[in-house]
Amino acid sequence: LNRDVPDPLLLRLAGIVGPDHLLTDPDMTSGYGSDWTGRFRGSPRFVVRPADTAEVAAVVAECGAAGIPVVPQGGNTSLVGGATPLHGEAVLSLGRLSEIGAVDPAGQEVLAGAGATLAALQDAARPHGLRFGVDLASRDSATVGGMAATNAGGIHVLRHGMMRAQVAGMEAVLADGSVISRLTGAGKDNTGYDLPNLLAGSEGTLGVITRLRLRLVPDPSDRAVALLGLRSVADALSLVGAARAALPGLEAAEAFFQDGLELVCAHAGVAPPWPEAHAVYVLVESAGTGDQLSPLAEFLAERPEVGLAAAVAAEARDRERLWAYRERHTEAVNAAGVPHKLDVAVPLAALEEFLARANETVSTVEPNARVVTFGHLAEGNLHVNILGLEPEDERADEAILRLVADLGGSISAEHGIGVAKRRFLHLTRSAADIAAMRALKAALDPRGILNPGVIFP
Ligand code: MLT
Ligand code: ZN
Secondary structure, three states: OOOOOOHHHHHHHHHHHHHHEEEOOHHHHHHHHHHOOOOOOOOOEEEOOOOHHHHHHHHHHHHHHOOEEEEOOOOOOOHHHOOOOOOOOOEOOOOOOOOEEOOOOOEEEEEEEOOEEEEHHHHHHHHHOOEOOOOOOOOOOOOOOHHOOOOOOOOOOHHHHHHHHEEEEEEOOOOOOOOEEOOOOOOOOOOOHHHHHHHHHOOOOOOOOOEEEEEOOEOOOOEEEEEEEOOOHHHHHHHHHHHHHOOOOEEEEEEHHHHHHHHHHHHHHHOOOOOOOOOEEEEEEEOOOOOOHHHHHHHHHOOOOOOOOEEOOOOOOOOHHHHHHOOHHHHHHHHHHHHHEEEEOOOOHHHHHHHHHHHHHHHHHOOOOEEEEEEEEHOOOOEEEEEEOOOOOHHHHHHHHHHHHHHEEEOOOOOOOOOOHHHHHHHHHOOHHHHHHHHHHHHOOOOOOOOOOOOOO
């Protein structure tokens, strides 16, 4: 930007959102320029922070008319460069659209602005004995708009499904600045194409989500968590399978491994749960009304997979202590370097084989790379974090994603494609599939204004 000559676009944008919410000073905008991993870095041309849907619509229309692409951004917790202005795009920050409406206890729904954080949503639901069905470690920063745009998953998918399943209505701004609004509280609606369903998971490429009608679920009064050190991945899978059948309140089944545990302990300054190492660690959580600890402990006592390395907890502080071993993986990995994060899923029948081959697959390409894997066991969703690679060196990424494709899996289970995996779309999507997705993009955003470079190479 030529800062000596008043830029007419900037003047108009400042007129829409107010001068305080148009940021052009690099000191103010740099925080919007890189994603949570630090692997993807850019410099926004400017950051614009509208307050409501009408302002978002006016901003998108102005930027579109000026040919300035915009990158919609919520809490900026993407792990795949999905909200990063890599080529000097403008950042459209939805953070000010944070209003949460009155909870509808009968319909078990709530209206929330795209910029409301997951934690704020949970706080709003709790007094009504309700909560939101998706939970994830970045809950204090991640916003519901970004979570819907990426169809976020998290730790409760086995019970409540992913973000798309929680969306009962949506308001969004399309690339030409027009607004689609489907926020009425009708419990059933089969009127034509399900555009909210399409925009969920579209990673900001088809529209900018501004408000959501979100489903809520009963907030269980009782919880119990178990952390187990097990002998093998086969044991972990058979234990989780049995837990799904035996424990109606089961809502999380997470896995991590010795190298990740050591990284977390070193980073967080905590002792490991047991002095000896185990092949795999499994964390399960059961939630419901009434004692959860006894049924969980009784179930574990019967299972042949469970040995002496077993800890159970019902009190909040003890549960959090056990969860921390799993939840602090992301920050521990980030503190150890700039990771390449692969977020894959394989059929459960192929999980053991994938894990047995993943490290070797990486070390064949880059012997010095370090692989830290953890994830959501029930969905076969593994986060393969590779440290020790140059940001642009995608050889190890490609090798892992090819292995996933060969095993019949998904190269993007919950984080989305972003820019990180767009080159590899063809591994698990056919030419016809990609052509149909491109046709949708071209129809809804013919000038490529919204989040260019995301999803498609
Ligand atoms: C998680 O499961 O913790 C998140 O997907 C974040 C991550 O993969 O690092
Ligand atoms: Zn995850």
